[in-house]
Amino acid sequence: MLDVENVTKRFGGIIALNKVSFTVESGEFIGLIGPNGSGKTTLVNVVTGVYKPEEGRIAFQGSDITGKPSHSICRLGISRTFQIPQPIEDMTVYENVALSNRFCGDGKDETVWEALKLCGLEDKAYIEAGKLILVEKRLLELARAIATRPRLLFLDEVAAGLRPGEIRHLASVLRDLNSRGISIVWIEHNVVELVKYVRRVVVMHFGRVIADGDPSRVLRLPEVVESYLGRLAV
Ligand SMILES: Nc1ncnc2c1ncn2[C@@H]1O[C@H](COP(=O)(O)OP(=O)(O)OP(=O)(O)O)[C@@H](O)[C@H]1O
Ligand SMILES: [Mg+2]
Known part of the structure; x- marks a missing residue:
């Protein structure tokens, strides 16, 4: 591969x-x-x-x-996560994931929700990324990577x-x-x-x-x- x-x-x-x-x-x-x-x-x-x-x-x-x-x-x-998570802090979790999907994914809302679900973040979707604790920031980083399929x-x-x-x-x-x-x-x-x-x-x-x-x-x-x-x- x-x-x-x-x-x-x-x-x-x-x-x-x-x-x-x-x-x-x-x-x-x-x-x-x-x-x-x-x-x-x-x-x-x-x-x-x-x-x-x-x-x-x-x-x-x-x-x-x-x-x-x-x-x-x-x-x-090929996708990757960064050693230091850098979400856009004043955007929501959903918006952060949607942004990466629009940029390098398929532009489908269901792909964004699938990425959030796979990372266990669907309940945090409408929280600002800056308010997440470290493990959630890491999961968000992962969700952003997955949303590019x-x-x-x-x-x-x-x-x-x-x-x-x-x-x-x-x-x-x-x-x-x-x-x-x-x-x-x-x-x-x-x-x-x-x-x-x-x-x-x-x-x-x-x-x-x-x-x-x-x-x-x-x-x-x-x-x-x-x-x-x-x-x-x-
Ligand atoms: N942008 C850069 N400019 C100059 N030197 C760099 C740059 N990026 C990495 N290096 C140097 O290249 C070498 C390898 O660094 P790298 O970041 O790949 O290591 P690493 O294995 O990821 O380390 P760590 O476990 O600390 O993250 C180091 O000597 C580092 O200082
Ligand atoms: Mg390193």
Whole structure:
């Protein structure tokens, strides 16, 4: 479905992505982990057209999307949430979701309500986004992404700062989306929670993919344990 091949992205002297190759098959639920600054968000940014890579090629469902603008990539079926949710605070929850649906979705009101329902936000539809608590803001961010009708969804630390019960709720929403056929790449520092849900883990370190595969195998690799030393207890 997605094929990232030898992608390099530099910021001045920093090599944020160093010949990264990474694939997503249709229907997958993948965890993307790695220490701060290892290139996770940058990977999402080059796939979704925020940045153009200096080298490499990105293909989605057979077509080359390297360097295409974000809205075109979104309309082809890749959506993402941002590490820091930025809803339009003085618009309602409904209006925020409708806006993303009008911009990159099918323009149908039923799609907006479906996205709200899938995220458990239908009761909050007419509340101003600025009044939501953190978990609701994260669910709104997710609803906005879903309202564009993606086939592939990148979630950038969508559960960061949430309580265990809130993470479980969010993860059950993600499982539901995945069972409906949306492929998911979930960036998450809480690896212990993450591995309860994902079937594959990709590990980044200093702009490279250092491991990729079955969570129980990958998380035992010495180079993975070392790159997460002090924060991972598996
Ligand atoms: N717009 C930018 N300008 C300059 N440097 C950047 C920019 N975006 C990212 N970087 C640098 O690229 C590297 C990778 O950053 P990135 O945000 O992708 O890491 P990350 O894995 O998402 O980290 P975190 O877990 O903290 O979110 C870091 O050294 C970062 O400082
Ligand atoms: Mg990041």
